[in-house]
Amino acid sequence: MARQISGFNFKHIFIFIFSSLVYALCQMLLSNIVMQDDLWRKFAVQLTAHYVVVVVMCAADYNLLLFLNKHFPYSKNVLYRIIADLVGLTLICFALLWIFDLMLYKILLISAAGLPPFTTKFALGILTNAPIMLVFELIHYFRSEQKAIADSEKAKREVLLFQHETLKAQINPHFLFNSLNVLSSLIYLNPKNANKFTKALSRSYRYVLSLNQQPAVTVAEEMEALDSYIFLMQMRFENAFTFKVHQSGGIENNKIVPLTMQLLMENVFKHNIATEEAPLDIQITIGNEHIIVENQVRPSSNADKSGIGLKYLKKQYQLYGKEIAVEHTGNQFIVKVPYIEP
Template sequence: MKEDLWKNFHIQLSAHYVVILAMCMADYGLLLLLNKHLPYSKNIFLRIMADIVGISAICLILLWIFNFFIYNVFLVPEEGLPPFIVKFAFAMTTNVPILLVFELIHYFQSEQKAIADSEKAKRKILLFQHETLRSQINPHFLFNSLNVLSSLIYINPDNANKFTKALSKTYRYVLSLSQQPLVFVSEELDALDSYVYLMRTRFEDSFTFQIDRISDGERNKIVPLTLQLLIENAFKHNVATEESLLNIKITIDSDYITVENNIQPSSSADKGGIGLKYITKQYRIYAKEVTVKQTEGLFIVKIPYI
């Protein structure tokens, strides 16, 4: 009997290596399947049960294939070999560490990916703030502001002083955002007052501006300068005159901030600046979608809270 066992030892050893290799491949496939359809974050108890059921099924299937080849193909006698239950227990004690190693490898890879994604998101936010700042201090914006200020100095010194303070407050807010990826809605609205004052001084009675507070959403957070940039886009792409008023309305509710304006396309619209597309990308960093809707007479943008 011992001679028969040693005679077929190389066959059994080779078969065991094949089984271990197949077990590794099956465990990896099981890991990918469960991570896709039943991750730990969804239900940790069900995931552990699925792991146990999965490796048990893998062991049973591989042992059945192993026995078939050993006994039916290579015709190794069953006498003296361990029973099926012992082989199953051995397979389970082998398979559990294999799956555990794969789980740990996947965990550390996920952690590294999460860190890399976080750093990438931070870089995008910093780029957004840099581009926003550059947009605000571009020569065209400064030229218009200084031109208005120059006129006010001679016509109305008091208003010139107010305009200077509003301009200063606007830039101070922009410069303060270097360490703030998100701001409270209340902060954004406070800074928006100065910007609207600048626009009011420049365009006078050529537009209307209204804020409706349907619910208290001012303690929620949004990406900095979102409202200012949307208002800037409204002026950039539409005509604003006393004969054709540009009507801008901001609505604050429990889920969104809605910015809307009537559509009066300008033939000489400035196509520069950050634009709505770039704002949309910033909210996608936080898995939030900006809703853009255009009717026959209105352009509507709904900003989600973060």
């Protein structure tokens, strides 16, 4: 493995020094051909001067690239980026030539006799600097493509992990034990409801298993699956909570991350106390920009801290560049879920 100091790889430093030296030599040859000068006259001085110019241009171009990536990225407007590149190259060449002329003629007091005019040097400067900027742009482009591919693969792995964790949460022993315990009681007390409970449990699991190839689902699909889950909770908690949905029309096809609503409901029941004497109020508002889940805060002292929870949902929405907003206003806990696809 190549040795590194302060994050710089010796291999990359060597490649830069060697390539910039070769490029400076090529530019020196071109300059001597254009100016019809003697190549071997003060060869070392000429090569050193050209090498300094190339290195300074590399530093200037690199900083220009960082500035353009921040303020004029290709993703916004390709034409503006190209124009910004050309303007930046022009300003860099003009500024460097002005500084070098100042050093040569004003500080070192070298005579301008026999030296090319400013316009000729400026043209040579543009000719020298353009390939450097082009190489930087190509390197940035290919690195961006590699990063995009890596991010895409990471996002796929995150989605698969989310689905796996979600499935584990659905089949964890506590959930199964509670569901089967309720079902066992219903079989003797209310066979009709036992049959409904079994079908709802089956629909809930079927929905989870159907999500293997679905990174997003519609609001309508999610709410339909939530109905089965809420029915299971009603059979378990009976009159210990109230549940209402407020919905605007025309947004049923908006998309969200699968099982968002069910996981939020799990959090509500997991972290709060619900009794028939003081029912827990839960409301869902499906708006134009967000789905808002709101519940009363009645902390449970022995809340189960396992499972996916809100932090996993936040991570999933961040993969789409979205943020889940969480508000804790006194005795109310509010979660605002954005749509990932309107």
